[in-house]
Amino acid sequence: MTGTLLDLARIFATLSLLAVGGGNTILPEMQRQVVVVHSYMSADQFAALYALAQAAPGPNMLVATLIGWHVAGLAGALVATLALCLPSSLLTLAVGGLWWRFREAPWRRRVQVGLVPATSGLILGGALVLCLSTSRDWRFAAVTALAAGGALLTRFNPLWFLAVAAAIGVVLG
């Protein structure tokens, strides 16, 4: 049990410091660690937990809370969440003042612009990992495509697309 908690702490603390550009950039690595490396759950279960985190209020990175819960109960949930949040938060605390001081420096802008392709690619990678696991059946691939198209082309609250997708899932069942 303690070993599992330590594993969770190590996985999510590492992810915390790798999450350059935000939470969704670490989605592919989180899935790889949880599903492929540690076999805590199947790719389907991972996608379901992510969907749950997205359907609930709050940051989508609460998927870490759910993974911790799934693997090691309440203690796992707390360890995974804190491990994901603390290292990056401490870094933010440490660097916040410096960032303000260098706001006019050209290198700051260059680094900010230069990171855009990497973070965009990481986020797309996370999306593809989820889509690949949920789209093995063409009917569900169509649901994914509809939600993506709807979110891009209309201004409905995204929760509507989740509700409709869940209803379609029940009907297709």
Added chain:
Amino acid sequence: MTHAESVPPGLRALFVGFLTIGLSGFGGVLPWARRVVVERRHWLSEAEFTDLLGLCQFLPGPNVINLSVALGARFRGVAGSAACFAGLMAAPMVIVLVLGALQTRYGGLPVVQHLFRGLAAGASGLVLATAIRIGAPLRRHPVGLVIGLGAAAALALARLPLLPVLLAAALLGILLARRTGR
């Protein structure tokens, strides 16, 4: 650039403000953070918020969590950070754990499994839409587009670990930004 408000908010106000943000943020918290911090509570001006967000996007970690920490620190030091972070996470964590417990309890029922398959399919579609929206500006920068698509393929198709992919893509991107002087 002046602070939108002269008296810095207290710990309780910070906690309650971020509690509202956490509870409102269905499918993405950042728009709500802007609404509460800039429009409703006038803690930061629009420009100050954008600059602080720039820091939070630059540093590793979930953006909105970094934002809570940085904003709390600016007004009330480490205690302020803790108040904002706790406010942001407390309610959503309880809710998500209740949902998780329900899923563990009833997840075996076929109807719940079908519901979750549909929900997961929809959720991955929403993430795909976000990814496309974030990547769309790269259309005008072919080399950046190639770097981004290459990183995505390396992670999702070749299943390479994040660290080498991130380092390679970040270094290429920064070198490119220097060469083109953008």
